[in-house]
Amino acid sequence: MAVESMRGSLLVATPALVEPTFARTVILLLEHSADDGALGVIVNRPTAAPLSDVVPAVEEIATEPRVLFDGGPVSRTTAIALGAVGPGAPAEGWSPVVPPLVTVDLDHDPALLAAALRSLRVFAGYAGWSPGQLEGEIAEGSWYVVDSLPDDPFVPDPSRLRTSVLRRQGWPLAAAAHSPSDPTLN
Numbered sequence: 001m002a003v004e005s006m007r008g009s010l011l012v013a014t015p016a017l018v019e020p021t022f023a024r025t026v027i028l029l030l031e032h033s034a035d036d037g038a039l040g041v042i043v044n045r046p047t048a049a050p051l052s053d054v055v056p057a058v059e060e061i062a063t064e065p066r067v068l069f070d071g072g073p074v075s076r077t078t079a080i081a082l083g084a085v086g087p088g089a090p091a092e093g094w095s096p097v098v099p100p101l102v103t104v105d106l107d108h109d110p111a112l113l114a115a116a117l118r119s120l121r122v123f124a125g126y127a128g129w130s131p132g133q134l135e136g137e138i139a140e141g142s143w144y145v146v147d148s149l150p151d152d153p154f155v156p157d158p159s160r161l162r163t164s165v166l167r168r169q170g171w172p173l174a175a176a177a178h179s180p181s182d183p184t185l186n
Helices: 056-061 108-118 135-141 158-167
Strands: 010-013 026-033 037-042 046-050 067-070 074-085 094-098 099-102 117-129 143-146
Touching: 010 117, 026 074, 026 158, 037 067, 037 099, 056 108, 056 117, 074 108, 094 158, 108 117, 117 135, 135 143
Parallel strands: 067 117
Antiparallel strands: 010 026, 010 143, 026 037, 037 117, 046 067, 074 099, 074 117, 094 099
16 A cells, blocks of 8 residues: 655644653654655744854844754754745755745855745754654554645744644644643643
């Protein structure tokens, strides 16, 4: 049986996922295949590190808040830039994820990036799964898989993203939007 790609989807941690690394996270899947597994970035965990201290070349074109985001526990010294391209943007300095979302080459000319991008965030590290691992976590109830909207990774207040994404899903996922951090206290 072929596994349908979830590339571009959001993984939203269910109330049952209490492990601190991923509890209450929202992850945008940048890659997903049966053969290679999955890779994504946590889009709702800004850090206190100003982007100007980490990658000053793109700080001016980054979306507020202009801080480094905690993308996940794997390769924390690796920066992954996620952007949204405008219509008719020249295809230089970025690779498509799902329209309009792209991964951005941080070594590309910032002026050319500024002309192509309408949003940009930079993440330290990523979340990764070996083939079949993510599907197993979904089956055991750790993640909700939902469609993403183009602006989800770039919302001004990332702390509200999980609630917002779940509320727009309708029943029964909307009920999880206001679940307590520790479901045993409910």
